[in-house]
Amino acid sequence: MLQKTKILNVNITNETEKNILEYLFERIKKGTEKTFIITPNPEILIYANSHLDYQDKLNSANIALPDGVGLFFASGLLGEPLKERITGVDFIEKLCQEAQKKPLSMGFLGGKDGVAVRAINCLLKKYPWLDIVFVGEEWSEKGFMINDLRFKKEKDSKKFINHKSYLLNQSIDILFVAYGFPKQEEWIYENLPKIPVKAAIGVGGAFDYLSGNVQRAPYIIRFLGFEWLFRLIVQPWRWKRQLALLEFISFVLKQKFS
Numbered sequence: 001m002l003q004k005t006k007i008l009n010v011n012i013t014n015e016t017e018k019n020i021l022e023y024l025f026e027r028i029k030k031g032t033e034k035t036f037i038i039t040p041n042p043e044i045l046i047y048a049n050s051h052l053d054y055q056d057k058l059n060s061a062n063i064a065l066p067d068g069v070g071l072f073f074a075s076g077l078l079g080e081p082l083k084e085r086i087t088g089v090d091f092i093e094k095l096c097q098e099a100q101k102k103p104l105s106m107g108f109l110g111g112k113d114g115v116a117v118r119a120i121n122c123l124l125k126k127y128p129w130l131d132i133v134f135v136g137e138e139w140s141e142k143g144f145m146i147n148d149l150r151f152k153k154e155k156d157s158k159k160f161i162n163h164k165s166y167l168l169n170q171s172i173d174i175l176f177v178a179y180g181f182p183k184q185e186e187w188i189y190e191n192l193p194k195i196p197v198k199a200a201i202g203v204g205g206a207f208d209y210l211s212g213n214v215q216r217a218p219y220i221i222r223f224l225g226f227e228w229l230f231r232l233i234v235q236p237w238r239w240k241r242q243l244a245l246l247e248f249i250s251f252v253l254k255q256k257f258s
Contacts, residue, residue: 002063005080007071008045008251010055013064014075017086017094020063025102027062028173028198036061036192037201039088041068042248044181049251054182057189063201065091070245074252088203089210092176096127105171107197108135110178111207118211133172175200178207 002023005014013020027035038044038061048055058064065086066072075082095104108116116135124130175197177184184202192200208214 004064005075005078005082007074007078008049008248008255010040010045010048010058011061011064012040012066012071012075012082014066014080014082016084017091020065020086021094021098024063024199025098025104028104031198034192034197035063035199036188037063037065037199038185039065039067039091039202039204040071042070042074042245043068045071046247046251047182051182054186057185060189061185070248074248077252077256088201089206091201092203092206092210095174096123096130099127099131100129103131105131105133105173107133107172107175108178108207109175110137110184112137115207115211115213116178118213119207122211171196171198173198176203176206177201178203178205180204 002020003014004011006012015023024035024037027033038058040048040058044058048058065088066075066082066084067087069085072082072085095106098104099106108120110116111119116137120132120135124132175195177188177200179187179202181202181204184204188200188202205214
């Protein structure tokens with residue numbers, strides 16, 4: 001069982017990335033229980049604080065990766081420091097690396113304007129052993145719908161072909177859902193029990209980073225905890241969303257001294 005730390009009434013997994021990966025691969029291997037994974041950051045926790053139904057959905061997750069650096073500092077202030085910060089982008093990359101030794105079928109759902117396709121192409125250059133079952137932007141009661149593109153293996157090569165279809169019975173080990181919060185968490189909560197997927201994780205804007213659409217901060221900036229500032233410089237239109245960080249600090253201080 002994974003240890004947890006509670007921040008603003010949301011359970012956050014307090015383990016090393018190594019332990020979380022071992023736990024996840026073991027659950028996928030057994031296949032007896034499905035795994036719901038979230039990647040909370042301060043903005044998500046602030047939203048959950050005023051949307052208690054959404055908060056309950058977050059707390060039903062088996063794994064809650066501490067994505068935002070604000071969570072890392074808040075946990076220390078609250079006296080229960082997190083062992084490690086684990087971003088959704090880094091976790092996807094780590095899963096891709098581990099898949100060379102532990103085969104893992106993957107699905108990519110969401111993203112706009114073909115960003116998921118570009119993300120997969122970039123990942124395949126780095127990790128040619130990946131077993132990617134499909135990429136698509138929608139899902140219906142018929143199954144996963146692939147809009148115009150379907151990932152296909154032909155002999156020793158992998159490529160996309162034009163083809164509209166539904167995946168009805170294809171089992172997928174892990175599904176990356178990039179609908180943005182709160183939609184992606186709500187979608188996984190509602191649909192994971194009834195779709196042929198062993199694990200699903202909400203990854204927000206990870207496809208943008210993986211595809212190269214959005215430049216990621218250099219490692220040293222991420223290490224120092226200023227990735228949010230770098231992203232604000234690159235995408236200044238996000239300044240309103242950053243106000244949630246101030247509100248988050250206020251709520252954490254209230255939790256600290258209550």
